[in-house]
Amino acid sequence: MPTSKSSEYCVISAPFGRLGVQTELVDGSLMISKIEYLPLNTPLSPSGNSLAKAFTKQCNQYFNNAEFVFDLPLKPAGTAHQRKVWNATQGIGVGKTSTYGEIAKAIKSGPRAVGTACGANPYPLVTPCHRVVSAQGLGGFMKEDSPGFYRQIKIWLLKHEGAL
Numbered sequence: 001m002p003t004s005k006s007s008e009y010c011v012i013s014a015p016f017g018r019l020g021v022q023t024e025l026v027d028g029s030l031m032i033s034k035i036e037y038l039p040l041n042t043p044l045s046p047s048g049n050s051l052a053k054a055f056t057k058q059c060n061q062y063f064n065n066a067e068f069v070f071d072l073p074l075k076p077a078g079t080a081h082q083r084k085v086w087n088a089t090q091g092i093g094v095g096k097t098s099t100y101g102e103i104a105k106a107i108k109s110g111p112r113a114v115g116t117a118c119g120a121n122p123y124p125l126v127t128p129c130h131r132v133v134s135a136q137g138l139g140g141f142m143k144e145d146s147p148g149f150y151r152q153i154k155i156w157l158l159k160h161e162g163a164l
Helices: 050-064 080-090 100-107 111-119 149-160
Strands: 007-014 017-026 029-038
Touching (some): 007 029, 007 050, 017 050, 029 149, 080 100, 080 111
Antiparallel strands (some): 007 017, 017 029
16 A cells, blocks of 8 residues: 555554554544454554554554453545444444344434444444444455455354354
8 A cells, every 4th residue: 555644554464364554644633534354364564653553552452351441543435324333333332242233223314224334334343333333243344255254253253252
């Protein structure tokens, strides 16, 4: 990914693979503009700016203690509906889950629309859509799931947090 003074992309190690993070200068403030789950074979790229370094540090704290609460500036993103869903996921405690239907009922939406919004979450891990499951089990996870990759991450995260 191209980088410039106002934008930087780095890749860090995670217990389930790699995490990519894009930082961007938005109206004079450095913010995270994207977080991606990446396969283990993705080359590492060290964090260069203070926010990318803070992201790395906070991820490590979370990986050591599932109760850790992220505190990072996120670039505003998404539609009004997506933001409602993402805000609702913030209310699901560590070690807990909620169903797509429960979130839908709480925000007056439909379960599929909630699932679609979770799949479009630009800040996975920090915005815990992994805590949203289907009434019949885990449910899907993120848009296009290459042979279970994102599902395996969801399982890892839920086990780490004590929800599985």
